[in-house]
Amino acid sequence: xxxxxxxxxxxxxxxxxxxxxxxxxxxxxxxxxxxxxxxxxxxxxxxxxxxxxxxxxxxxxxxxxxxxxxxxxxxxxxxxxxxxxxxxxxxxxxxxxxxxxxxxxxxxxxxxxxxxxxxxxxxxxxxxxxxxxxxxxxxxxxxxxxxxxxxxxxxxxxxxxxxxxxxxxxxxxxxxxxxxxxxxxxxxxxxxxxxxxx
Numbered sequence: 001x002x003x004x005x006x007x008x009x010x011x012x013x014x015x016x017x018x019x020x021x022x023x024x025x026x027x028x029x030x031x032x033x034x035x036x037x038x039x040x041x042x043x044x045x046x047x048x049x050x051x052x053x054x055x056x057x058x059x060x061x062x063x064x065x066x067x068x069x070x071x072x073x074x075x076x077x078x079x080x081x082x083x084x085x086x087x088x089x090x091x092x093x094x095x096x097x098x099x100x101x102x103x104x105x106x107x108x109x110x111x112x113x114x115x116x117x118x119x120x121x122x123x124x125x126x127x128x129x130x131x132x133x134x135x136x137x138x139x140x141x142x143x144x145x146x147x148x149x150x151x152x153x154x155x156x157x158x159x160x161x162x163x164x165x166x167x168x169x170x171x172x173x174x175x176x177x178x179x180x181x182x183x184x185x186x187x188x189x190x191x192x193x194x195x196x197x198x
Contacts, residue, residue, distance in 0.1 A: 001041075001049035002026060004064035004072045011061040011073060020063065025071040026050065030058060032079055032149035044072075059150055078146040080121040082128050085141045087115040095137035102135040109152040118145070120152055 009016050027045045030052075034040045040052040050072065054064065060076040086096070103110075103119070111118040121128050125144060136142070 001051055002044075002066040002068070002070060002072070003051040003053065004066045005053045006065040007054050007056060008063045008065055008071075010059070011063050016063050020071060020073070023071045025063070025073045026066070027073045027075060028052070029075045029077050031077050035059070035074070035076055035149065057153070060148055076149055079149050079151075080125075081111075081118045081145050081147045081151065082121055082125075082132070083143050083145050084117040084119075084132070084136070085115065085143070086117070086139075091137045091139055099135050099137060099140070103132065106131065111151045118147065118151060120149075 011017060011020055026048065028042055028050055029045065030040065030042065034042065035058040038053065038055045042050050042052070044050050050066075052058075052064065052072075058074045058076075060074065062074040064072040064074065066072055103117075108119045108122075119128070121144070129142065132142070
């Protein structure tokens with residue numbers, strides 16, 4: 001089994017990019033949970049047993065070195081997100097705040113991107129839509145996207161990486177809902193895709 005214990009940096013770093021070009025690196029695909037663990041046992045994309053022992057969150061494109069000098073490249077499995085789009089609707093500030101309070105009370109991770117709110121889907125699309133349906137103001141459209149798990153990294157300094165802003169659209173499950181009112185008071189952080197925290 002290969003054991004990777006040395007973090008070298010990101011594959012786009014000039015020195016590492018040159019090393020990778022001259023090497024035959026091992027590649028692993030990690031889930032969001034696995035990338036945050038200090039110890040992971042997994043398989044490479046070629047089926048070889050790999051152990052990862054690093055005390056940091058890993059990002060897509062990170063490069064590690066194994067005990068025998070082999071380079072290991074980390075890829076992250078995408079996760080599904082519910083996207084609420086405010087771009088085409090005329091949502092009042094009051095309705096937006098009521099929605100924010102209602103969804104914030106659920107303690108879901110949240111990322112903001114150009115007039116859109118993104119939430120990771122913990123269960124099924126149907127349950128996620130049912131959970132938000134009564135609170136969506138008129139004109140807010142919903143759809144689902146596959147996004148990097150780093151999209152939802154928070155501002156905690158223990159997190160090594162922010163979002164890379166890369167996403168893929170899957171499906172056109174767009175629709176809108178009637179306005180609903182639901183108000184609670186909680187303090188929740190918001191992660192913006194461009195890396196600014198509010």
